[in-house]
Amino acid sequence: MNKRFNFRRARGIVALALVAFVVVGLLFHIGSGTPSAFGIDQIAAVCPLGALEALFGAKEFMLHPIILLAAMVVLVVVFGKAFCAWGCPVPWLQRFFRPKNKASGGKTSVGGQKSELGGASPACSSCGGACKLAPLGGERDGVQLDARHVVLAGTLASAAVFGFPVFCLVCPVGLTFATLIGLWHLFQFNEPSWALVVFPIILVLELTVLRKWCSKICPISALTSLIANANRTLRPRVDQSKCLRGEGIDCHSCVDACPEKLDPHSGHIPECSKCAACIEACPAKAIKIKLLK
Numbered sequence: 001m002n003k004r005f006n007f008r009r010a011r012g013i014v015a016l017a018l019v020a021f022v023v024v025g026l027l028f029h030i031g032s033g034t035p036s037a038f039g040i041d042q043i044a045a046v047c048p049l050g051a052l053e054a055l056f057g058a059k060e061f062m063l064h065p066i067i068l069l070a071a072m073v074v075l076v077v078v079f080g081k082a083f084c085a086w087g088c089p090v091p092w093l094q095r096f097f098r099p100k101n102k103a104s105g106g107k108t109s110v111g112g113q114k115s116e117l118g119g120a121s122p123a124c125s126s127c128g129g130a131c132k133l134a135p136l137g138g139e140r141d142g143v144q145l146d147a148r149h150v151v152l153a154g155t156l157a158s159a160a161v162f163g164f165p166v167f168c169l170v171c172p173v174g175l176t177f178a179t180l181i182g183l184w185h186l187f188q189f190n191e192p193s194w195a196l197v198v199f200p201i202i203l204v205l206e207l208t209v210l211r212k213w214c215s216k217i218c219p220i221s222a223l224t225s226l227i228a229n230a231n232r233t234l235r236p237r238v239d240q241s242k243c244l245r246g247e248g249i250d251c252h253s254c255v256d257a258c259p260e261k262l263d264p265h266s267g268h269i270p271e272c273s274k275c276a277a278c279i280e281a282c283p284a285k286a287i288k289i290k291l292l293k
């Protein structure tokens with residue numbers, strides 16, 4: 001019995017638990033809110049980007065958003081960018097709008113051939129290891145400033161100019177849960193609203209037109225990526241003695257599977273969202289999540 005932990009199912013359960021959290025809050029009038037803006041009794045919190053926008057919008061020292069930001073820094077140092085894979089609804093929603101050939105997923109590349117996720121590795125071509133392996137290397141290893149950080153700067157600048165968190169109006173996380181709440185009000189209280197038309201339209205536009213939202217646009221990802229540079233826990237690690245590349249097989253299934261375009265062989269991948277797609281894709285079962293570096 002050597003059953004592997006099903007990370008994809010676990011992430012699905014966490015996503016459903018977040019939806020259940022919102023629905024239970026509505027059902028029992030707890031006022032617990034959503035992952036974007038939640039609260040229980042005297043504790044009220046908004047997402048860290050919202051807290052930062054509030055500070056820029058108010059242009060004054062406010063203790064509450066600063067405490068929220070400090071808590072977020074601690075969480076990101078401990079868990080890295082795990083929110084992107086385990087808490088954000090965007091990767092799940094994107095699956096509904098992905099072109100069919102990409103949506104099928106599960107195919108990874110080993111030795112220039114395609115193999116099923118987690119399947120046995122195909123036999124190596126008989127080059128005896130003399131072949132030249134295609135270089136691995138993720139596109140986004142290490143700390144990189146990119147378009148997301150420009151959007152982050154624009155998000156904060158717009159909050160300062162207009163005095164309120166402008167980005168929150170189009171944030172796909174907020175729009176997802178606002179749509180859910182709108183649907184609840186429609187079915188529970190028969191209260192239709194324009195938000196139920198406008199929010200889904202903006203959301204669908206973001207998921208279809210801005211397909212590279214996570215890697216090119218998301219200012220939440222940009223903010224957490226800066227802090228995740230200090231993360232040293234729960235990182236994927238490759239057992240080099242098991243990796244097929246050590247046998248001369250040109251495998252890059254792990255890099256192909258990574259939604260963040262990272263190479264788990266690298267010692268410095270602050271963009272890692274701990275999604276475990278590389279672990280599930282590795283035909284040699286050579287990758288494990290390590291608790292500490």
Ligand code: SF4
Pocket residue numbers: 236257258259260261262263264269271272273274275276277278279
């Ligand atoms: S390196 Fe592995 S765990 Fe990290 S984001 Fe890429 S696929 Fe997910």
Ligand code: SF4
Pocket residue numbers: 238242243244245251252253254255281282283284285286287
């Ligand atoms: S770690 Fe696994 S998926 Fe990545 S190159 Fe090695 S054998 Fe292939």
